[in-house]
Amino acid sequence: MTLRYHSPLAQVLLISAVCFLCPGMFNALNGLGGAGQLDPHTANNANSALYATFCIFSIAGGGIVNVCGVRFTTALACLTYAVYTGSYVHYNNTGDGVPTIIAGAVLGVGAGILWTAQGVIMVSYPSEKEKGRFISIFWIIFNLGGLFGGILPFAINYYSAGSLTNSVYVLFVILECAGAATALFLVPPVCVVRDDGSHATIVQSPRSARRESLEVLRLFGNKWMLLLLPMSFTSNFFYGYQFSQYNGAIFTLRTRGFNNLLYWTSQIFGSYALSLLLDLSRWSRRKRGIYAMVIMSVSFNVVWACTLVMQLRYTKGTDNTDYPGGLIDFLESSRAAGPISLYFFMGLVDAWYQNIAYWIIGTLTNDAHITARYIGFYKGVQSLGASVSWQIGAREIPYMNQLVGNWALLVVSLPTMAYTIMQVEDRALDDRLLCSFVRDNESMVAGAYGWDLSPTQFTKPRSPKYLARHVDSIV
Template identity: 30%
Template sequence: MAETRSISASSYNNVPAHHEKRLWYRTTFFNAFVIGGVGFMAPGLWNAMNSLGAGGAQSPFLINAANALVFGLMGFLCLFGGPIANRIGLNWTLLLGAVGYPIYSAALYTNNRYGNVWFVLVGAVACGLSAGLFWASEGAVALGYPEPAKRGRYMNIWLWFRTGGPLVGGAIVLALNHSAEAKDRGKVGYKTYLIFIALQCVAVPLAIFLSPPDKVQRSDGSKVKIVLQSSWRAELLELWRLSCKKEILLLIPVFWAAYFNQYSSNFQTYYFGVRARALTGFLSTPTPILASNRFTDPDKGYFATLFSSWLISRFLDYKGVSTKNRITYSFCYVIVLHIIAWVYGWVVQEKYTANPPTFDWTDKGFVEGFFVLVLWEFSRQALQNWLYYLVSTMTDNISELSRLSGILRGQESFSQAVSFGLNTRNWYGGRVPLAVNTILLGLAVFPTLLVIKNHVPIEHDKNASTKLESRDEEEGAVQNNVESGKGNCVTGETVATKS
C-alpha cells in the first residue's frame, strides 16, 4: 500500500546556515581540485594521446572510427547523466565516469604493440559510456559548487587541471619520442601508453573524495541549491522539458560548432613527423607561470588553451560590468577569434593542398603549421568557457544544472562523433572538413545572438534563505528529505512512499 505526502516547495539551500566549522575538504576550493585532478588524469591524458594526432597511431582512420564510437555513446550518456547523477550522487557518478579511460588506453597499447583491432573498439565503448557520466557530473560540480561570483575563477582552475593532463602527457610523449629516428611519419613507441594507463587508474579512487552537494561549504555561507525529482520517471520528464525549451534548441548549433573541429588530428598526421607531432601535442597546451593567481613573466611559454581560458574567465568574473553585458561582449570576442583562426587556417591549408609537406620541428615551415593548431585551440577554448558560463547563469539549482551541462556536453559529443566520422576519410587537402566546420560556425551565430538578447541571468541572492525562513515559519515547518549518501534533497514534488 502506498501513501502520499507533500513536500514543501522550499529547497535545501533555503535552510538558514548555522555557524559550522569550516572543513578544508568540504570547501569549494578543495572540491575544485578533486574534479580537476580526475579531469587531469582521465580525459586530460586521453586528450594528450589525441593531441599526437590519431592517438599516436601511424594511420588516423581506425582511431578516428573508435573516437566516433566514443563520442556517439558519450553523447547519449551525457544526456542521461544528469538524471543518473541526481539519483546516485555526483561523487559516484564521477567515479564511474573515470573507469573507462584506462581501458581505452590499454586498447591503444595493444593496438600499437600487437596490431590488435577489436580491443580498440571495446575500449572505445567503455570510454564512451564512462565519459558521458564524467562530463555530466564534472560540469555540474565545476559550475554549481562555487560561489556564483567566483564561477569564472573556479572554471579556470578546473580547466587548468584538465588541460594540464595533455601538458604532462605531452611532456611524457616528447621525452619518449624525441630521437632523430622519429623525424618521419609513423607511430609513437608502445611504452608511452603504459605510463598513461597507470596514471589514469589513479583517477578512479580520487573521485571518492568529492563532497556531496549538501556538505559543500562556500566562503560566502550560502548553500548549494538542490531540488530533485521524486523518481526516475520524474527526472526523465524534467530532462525532456528542459531539452524542449526554446533557448536550448536555439543553442544546439553552437553546442555542435564548439567542438566539431576534429580535423586538427588529421592535420597533424598529414603534415608533421612523429617527433614534431609530439612537440605540437606538448606546446599546443600552455606552460603558464602562476603566482598569486596571475600570470607572470610574459616571455615564458603560456600558449593556447590555458591562456585563452584565463583571459576570458577573468573578464567573466569582472564585477565592473553587468552579467548580461559580460555574456554579450564575450560572445563578440569569441566571434572575432574564430574569424582570425579560420581565415588563417584556410590560407595555410590551401598552401599545403597545393604542395603537401612533412615537417620536422627543425624545418623552416614548422611554425606556420603549428600556429594553425594554436589558433584553433585558442578560439575553441574561449567558446567553451563562454558556453559553460552562459549555462551556469540559466539556473541556481545544481540538479537542473547537471541536466543542462549534460545536454551541453551531449550535443558537443554528438558533434565530435560526426566530426571524427567525417575524418575517417582521406579528404583531398582537408577542404571538406574545413568547409563543414566553417559553415557550422557561421550558422551558429544568429540563433546564439537571439538567446543572448532574451537571456536574463539568474543572480544569486545569499539573503534569500533569511527571507524564506520567515515565510516558512508562518506557513509551517519546512520538511526536507535529504538523502545522506547522495547529498540530495527532494522538494516541490508529491512523493509516493511505501508503507
Template identity: 35%
Template sequence: MFSAVSNLGAGGLSNIALSDTSNGVLYGCFAVTGLVSGGISNLLGPRLTLFIGTLGYALYVGSLWCYQTQGTGWFVIFAGALLGVSAALLWSAQGAIMMSYPLEKDKGKAFAVFWAIFQFGSFIGSIIALAINIRSGGLTAVSTSTYIAFLVIIFVGVASSFLILPPNRVIRSDGTIVKLEAASKPHEEVVGMARLFKDWRLLALAPMFFASNYFYAYQGAVNTARFDGPTRALNAALEGAGAIVGALVIGYCVLDLKWFHRRTRGYLGLAVVTVLTIIVWAVGLSWQVTFTREDVTAGRANRINYHDSNYKGKGALYFFYYFADACYQALAYWIMSALTNDPFKLARYAGLYKALQSAGSAGSFGMDAVATPFLNEHLASWLMLLASFPLALVVLHTVKETNYNDEHMDYVDDLKREAAELGHAPGPAPAAAAAAEESSIEKASVDNGPGDVKA
C-alpha cells in the first residue's frame, strides 16, 4: 500500500516539496537504522520484528490523510522518520525469510512470489485509487476515501505478521531445518556486523544497493508533473503490473532455470537486467528531452490524461520501468542469497542492502526537492544503474554451485535419531516429522548436477 501511495506521485499529496522532504527524512532514517536492523531482527525474531515494522506504514499513510484534511505538514515529516526506522526492521526480517527459508534451487522463485505479492498490493491499491478518483479528471491530490481504503488493507497486513514462523520451526522440503536457534545473541550480532563490513563482496555490491531505489524520486516527480490525478493512478497500476510480470519472468525463467549451473544463471540474469536497463532508460530519455521542469512550472507542458492520443507510449514506459526494476531487485537479492544460506547472515545482508538503498533514495528525494532538472535526475539514475553491473559481475564470479558443502546443515531425521538416543523429544516442532519424510530433493540436485532432478 505504501508503494501504491508513492506511485500516485508525491505520495498522493498536492504539495510535492513536502512529499520530497518527508521521503528524504524517511529514507535517511531508513539508511541509518538499516545498518543495525539485521541484528535487531536476529535478536527479536522475525514475527515481532515484522509486527513492529508494519506499524510504521499505517502511521505514515494516516499522516498523509491527516495532512489532506488538517494541513499538518509536520506530522507527515515525523511519520516519515518513524517509518524509516520501522521499515528497516521489516525489510531485514523479510529479506532473511525470503533468502534463507527456500532451497537453493528455489531462491529466484521465492523472490518472484514475494515481489509479485508485494506489488499486487500496490496494483490493487492503485486500482482502488483509480476507481475512486476517475470521475475527477482535474484532481491534484488523492481523496480521503483512498487513504481509508489503504489503511484498512495495511492493518490486515499488520495482523498477518503473527502468522510467520521462526527459522527453528521451518523445515525445508529436503528435511533440513533453516536454523536450530530461534534468535541470536547480542555479542554474536556485534561480531557479525563487524565481519559484514570486511566482506569485499558486499562492498563490491554497494553501488548496486545504492542505485536500486535511486530512480523512484525521479519517476514519481515526472508522474506528478506530467499526468493528471486519474492517470497517475493508472500509471501506478501499470507499474504494479510491470513489477509483477518482471519478477515472475526473471525468477522462474532466468534465475532458477534447472538446465544451467548456478553461476551461469547469475550471468544470464545480469545480462537480461543490463539489456533491459539500457533499452528502457534510453526510451525514457527520448521522452525526457522533450520537456523540462521549467516547462512544467511555467505551464508550457500540459498534463496528460489517459484519453489523450499521446498517452499510450507513456503508460507502456511506466510498465517497463517497473518491469526492469523488478528484475534488478531480483538479481540483487539472488546474488546475496547465493553467498550463504544462514538466515542470521542474510538478515544482516538485507539490512545493509536496505541501508545503502535508502541512502540512495534519500539523496534522490533531496535532489528532487531542490528542483534539480529532470534530465539531470534521469541521467544520474541511469548511470548509477549501469555502473553497478561490472562489480556485480565480479561478485557473481565467486558464486559456488552450492553452499551446502561449506555450511553445516541439520536434518530432522538426524535430530530425531539423536533425541531418541538421549531419551527426550527433539527440538524442532512436531510438524518436522511430516517434512522429514519427504525426499532430499535439493541434495540430489547438487549431487547429480543441473537438469538431472525432476522438480
C-alpha cells in the first residue's frame, strides 16, 4: 500500500477521519444511552425519525453519490451531524424535544448519503487482496471516534450524576464541523489509482439521475440483495437494546461513559484480528469467509446467552432500576466486573458482524458505481431495522421481549450470510463476466446465477486479452 493523495489508502484514511469526527461522535453520544440524557424518551424518538429518513436516503444514496460525487455530498452530510448534536443544547435549556426529533430526521438524510459514500470508498477502492485490511483500517479509525468521544463525557461528568452539560455537546458540534471540512479533500472515484496502476472505475462522465433511479429500483429484484435482507435489517438492530436497555439502564452515567471506552476499544481490536483472517493469502476467499462466519456466529450467540442471564435480573432501568443493588458504578469492582466485561464483548462481536457484512458486499463487485447502489441498499435496510429498534425502546416494550427479538433476528440472518459466502470466488463475479461479455458504450453486462449487474461504460471496445490484463481498471 502506497500513501499517495489519489491512492485508495489515502482516500480510505480521509473518509475514516471524516467518520471519526461525525458518526464516531454520534456513536459516543448514543452509546451513553439517551444521547447523554437521563430520560431516553426524546433520544429514542429522535433516533426513530433519524433511521426512518436514513432508510430512504440510503437506498437513494447510491444514485445521489453517483450523480453528485463524493466530495460535496459528504461534506454537506457531515453538517447534519452538527445540527443534531447542537439540538441537545436547546433541549437542555428548554426541555423541548421537538427540535431534536426534527434534527434527527435531518441527520437521517445526511447519514444515508455519508455512509453510502463511505462504503464506496472502503469496499471498491482497494484491490481484492486488500479488502479485509482496508475495512479494518476504516473500522479502527472510525471507532477511535467513539473511543475519544467516550473519554470526554466520562471525564467531564466524572462527578456528575445528571445529563451531559452544554459544553460537551458544543465540543462535539465543533468536531463534527471539522469532519465536514475534512470531507472536502476527497477525490472522485475516477481519479483513484491503485498501486498497480488500475482504477476504481472507468466511468468518466456524470451519471444521469434517471438511469441511477432505474438502477436503484432494480436492486429490489437483485438475488443477492434479497438474500442479504436479514443481515442488513439485523446489523444495527441490536444497538437500541445494547445502548439503552443494557448500558443506559443499569449503570451510572460515568460508568456508561467508561463502558463506551471499552465498547469501542473492543471494536478496534476485533476488527484488526478479523482482517488478518479475511486477507490470509494462503487460503481461498471462500475458506476465509467460512471460518470468519463460524467464529462470529458462535461468539455472537454466546454473548446473547450471557446477556439473557443478565436480563433475568432486572425489568426496568435508569434511576428506577430494579437491578439488585441499584445502578452499577465501575468503582464497585465486585458488582461491575461481569456486566462491564459483557459490554466489552458486545462491542467485539458487533465489529465482527459489521466487518463480515461489508466484506460479503465487497465480494459481489469491484465497480465503484455498482458498489454505491449495493451499499446504499444495505444501509437503507439496516436503517429500517434500527428505526424499528429505537421505536420499540421508545414504546417501552419489556426488556426481555426486546432481547428475545434481537437474538431471534440474529439467528435468522446467519443462514443467508453463510449461503452467500459459500458462493464466493477469488474474484468478484463481474470480473470474469467483463472479460467475456464486452459491449459498446452504455451496453449491459449479462448476469449469471441470477446476478443483476449494472451497465458498465467503455469509451471504445477492448479485446478480451486487454481486459484480462486490466480487469481491475474496469470493475
